Amino acid sequence: MHPSPPVSALPGTRSLLTIGTLVVILALTGCHRGADDNAASAPPEVGVVKVVAHAIRLSDEFNGRINAVDAVDLRPRVSGYLQRVSYKEGDQVAQGAVLFVIDQRPYRIALEKADAQLARARAAQSLAQTQLARTQSLVGAHAVSQEELDTNRATYAQSTADLHAAEAAVDAAKLDVSYTEVRAPITGRAGRALATVGNLASADQTLLTTIVSQDPVYVYFDCDEQSYLRYNAQREHDEPRKHDAIAANQVRIGLANESGFPHTGTVDFLDNRLDSATGTIRARARLSNADRSFIPGLYARVQLFGERNENVLLVDDRAVLTDQDKKYVYVVGPGDRALRHDVTIGRTIDGQRIVESGLKPGDAVVVEGVQRIFYPGAPVKPRTIATESSHSVTPNPTPPATAQ
Known part of the structure; x- marks a missing residue:
């Protein structure tokens, strides 16, 4: 086997x-x-937010510059050599404070000469008055002629005129002496001395220094034509007002190194015409500067508020997509399908976009997971979310307080 x-x-x-x-x-x-x-084959999960209409106080932002309410280029009213600089550069100066002193000696001599001329004129008038009185007493007795009386009357009138001229000359000489002390015409902060001791200061020509007021200050900004027309339409929609469309509106202001708009003020001036070259109109806001944080020339961001609340539709900025020159969002429609809606968007408010057209209240807009939608009409699994940005818009914000 x-x-x-x-x-x-x-x-x-x-x-x-x-x-x-x-x-x-x-x-x-x-x-x-x-x-x-x-x-x-399972539809992708996406986060959606319901579109809600909010009544909010809309605002616009503009670029501006800080300006002083009062600004003076200080020049002397008399000519002479500078004898003293009587202030510390950059300090606050009070109205009437002496800042520069010009050599007073020539002007004091001129004043003494004018005083002597005045004394001479007074003596001449006294003599003429005495002669006229004597002539008037003798003319009745036919002791003097009428011609002599007329001559004495003319002499007295001429001496009186000379006396007035001498008095005016004394006043002018005193004024010139006072002008040798160059005083601050306003209260404010003085700049550096542009002329020092020993230099010749020419009357009405030599710039000695500059002075700017500090509290309050102005903020000048240019409002574009579209914004101006919108504010003007708001004014016409409300009850008739006597002020301009932008004047008396409340503003918030922020400096270049500040976040947000921590300062408040009011618009107190609007120019009388629109600049056709730039398409803007000049406006001015007034605000307090008690802490001296604003100096002329600083850049400022101006937030201008409207006069009333407006109903607007808001959508999270993450939901807005771009297709060339068009903006669109995905809305969950019937059958949980992502439908494309072309929209017209406006400004951004707290991370949300104002939708001017293309949506209606109640639409479920896709905010999260839009990258999972590869074509319009794709099935999705919606999940309602509540983002922080959807709660950040205050329906009825409190307007800024008016600056005093």
């Missing part, structure tokens, strides 16, 4: 094992493919 061969040596055994292994591998592969196909 022959021994049985090993299993591995039986004919066809190797082929049967190989076929079995392939069947198992194919079965496992089919299971994985089925799972992947099911995952791919």
